[in-house]
């Protein structure tokens with residue numbers, strides 16, 4: 001539930017001489033960081049261990065974070081001065097929302113800013129995967145000219161299933177249509193007007209099973225929740241076409257990575273493009289496979305997106321600390 005206009009419990013106020021303390025634990029745009037340093041006491045510690053985070057968070061009034069940390073009840077118990085958690089992006093699956101609510105901490109995210117970047121990146125990854133561009137590049141770096149191994153798939157006329165038709169999914173659908181692909185969409189539930197809109201745009205709403213069976217490309221754009229955890233596992237991978245590709249730009253936990261590894265090595269599916277892993281900054285056997293292309297969660301890493309996020313962070317944090325309303329407030 002959004003509570004945009006609700007003041008923060010135990011609001012700090014903007015009393016003269018008070019410099020609020022900000023803790024930044026994930027990358028944000030340098031311009032925003034510069035402004036924050038002018039206005040607040042800022043501590044930057046990229047992706048601290050849970051122990052370090054517990055120590056650092058004691059002092060903070062505001063935490064700025066992305067996907068690089070987990071904010072669980074244990075961490076929040078140490079956050080005795082914390083008033084605001086600013087999620088510099090959209091996903092809040094790594095925050096214990098209930099524990100934050102119980103402690104009266106306001107949380108907001110910035111859900112719109114990454115839409116274009118993530119959708120464009122999805123297509124970059126998809127083309128790279130189906131045309132084996134990353135594999136070719138890896139070979140060329142070793143002066144290997146293996147043209148016959150690099151036969152790819154044309155996207156035109158193929159079917160893509162967009163799983164999760166929110167902001168990013170809808171944008172991916174539009175780009176796919178630009179490549180003359182047929183677009184299927186899978187949504188959990190949708191309002192009648194949304195269905196009409198999808199129909200008008202030539203996007204066919206199908207159930208998950210049908211999407212798995214019909215699509216040449218499955219592209220995941222759902223948040224990680226208890227309902228979407230391991231959404232793609234052995235059964236789903238077996239239901240996919242043998243030559244199909246999987247693109248995961250959503251969250252690592254949406255895919256059973258062991259099952260995916262089996263499907264990729266047994267030839268059950270043709271390949272996977274992965275920007276998100278269940279555990280980040282850790283080795284995954286998936287990265288060893290030639291039919292996998294992997295990136296370190298960079299879908300939203302463009303200057304445009306990060307700038308927009310920075311502006312929203314500045315506005316919302318200043319408003320929140322002054323007792324005003326916070327845009328995109330989650331709790």
Ligand code: MLT
Pocket residue numbers: 066067088089090091092114297300
């Ligand atoms: C998000 O949820 O906005 C994305 O995962 C981007 C990110 O935080 O890196």
